[in-house]
Amino acid sequence: MARKQSDYLADLLAEDEDSPSTLPSPEAVESASPVRERPRGTTLLSRESALARVATGEVRQVTQLLLDPARVRIWPGNARSYAHLSEESCRELIDAIIAEGGQKVPAVVRRVEGDPQCDYEVIAGTRRHFAISWLRGNSYPDMQFVAQVANLDDEAAFRLADIENRARKDVSDLERARNYAAALKTHYGNRATRMAERLRVSKGWLSKMLKVAAIPDAIVAAFASPADLQLKPGYTLAQALDDKVAAGVISRAAIAIGKEQAARRSKSQPVIPAPEVLKRLLSAAAGADGREALFAASSPLGRPMLTVQSANRQGVTVRLHSGSGADIDDLVEALKNALADLESQGKGLMR
Structure with missing residues (x-):
């Protein structure tokens, strides 16, 4: 049977801790955290068995704290970008915490020293920290951030955070x-x-x-x-960037596409989807007749539709590709973007 992620995280913590963390706090909550899944049962016999397992060391005592998230910072070694979290992206988690009357799954934190603003930092549980912080500022001021304290060096903290993030689709x-x-x-x-x-x-x-x-x-x-x-x-794009000439052309194409994305957002239009962006970037370095393209644009179908072959004092040479599937509006917009890109390179018609 596949091991639970929580079991794996517990093992990872166990191998880096010499002893359980014991942090005196009026809000500390003691709980038993087994390395293996505990048998389900409420009989006196099972309780005595559980206590015996704690005594023998088979089950570790782990301290959980109820913290003010304002006194807990985010460890910068985590892959998740806290700045990109929002109420919308954490809505499901926020609703679950409200429905359950509080945070049920503890985060993993470690104590910090020398920071007057914070006592702990989050190793695993960045979204939980955001959700509790948001709730405290939006009608739930008594919500507490539940955390399990671990003694970890930076490398062990990185591995722990990585194990948790692998199962998260919202970490790109x-x-x-x-x-x-x-x-x-x-x-x-x-x-x-x-x-x-x-x-x-x-x-x-x-x-x-x-x-x-x-x-x-x-x-x-x-x-x-x-x-x-x-x-x-x-990875395909990164390989294309190994060629210095191609890298320069792809970079210029990326700038032009970025401007298109911004223009579409300003007009509340759909953004250019990732597959199309990738096709345009990868085709940007391939100019007509094997020459380097100064600018290249693809149609909504992902086919080459416009390429700037040269730009000099005599003028700009533009090739419009047949069979691209582009309409007149697409070509006009691409030409505008091409001219703007040439101006940014100092190769425009106005020089």
Whole structure:
């Protein structure tokens, strides 16, 4: 039978703790946290058995605290971006906490020193922290942040947060990839093999994640959201960027697409979907007749529709591709974007 994620996290904590955390607090709540799933039962015999297991060390005593989330900061080593959390993205969790009368699943925190504003930092449970903070500011001032205290160094904290985030669909591949890239240097001395062993992942998969992490922000900005850039297409794009000439052309195309995205948002129009953005970026470096394109745009069908082949004092050479599926409005908009992009490069008609 597959092990529960909670069991795996408990094992991970156990291997990095010499002894249970005991933190005196008037609001501390003591609870038994077994490494293995406890038998369900309420008889006197089962209770005596449970106490015996605690005494022998088979079950660890874990301290849980009821905290004010304002006194708890977010550990920066976590992949999840706290700044991108919102009431909307956490709505389901917020509603569940209200329905259950409080937070039922504790977060994992560790004590911090030297920070007058905070006593703890969140290792795993960033969304729970946000949800409780939001509730306290919106009609539920008595809500408490439930946390389990762990003694972890930074590397162990990173592994714990990573295990939890792997099961979360709302943590994007790009967020995790960049988190891995930072951890590779900080915790593993740039040794990818060692990192893969510690995370229990394949070196090949980790290598792809690290390559995606290197995609520049200017290119990521072409996508409607960083979360749209998933591992497989992101790796293909990262490989294309290995060519210096292609990288320059793709970067310029990304800037133009980013402007299109902004224009669409301002007009409340649908944003350009990720597959189309990827096609446009990958086709941007391929100009007509094998020459480098100064600008390239694809139709809504993802086919090349307009390419700027050259720009000099004599003028700008533009190729309109047949069979693109684009209509007149698409071509006019693409031409406007092309001219604006050339102006930004100092190659426009007004020079």
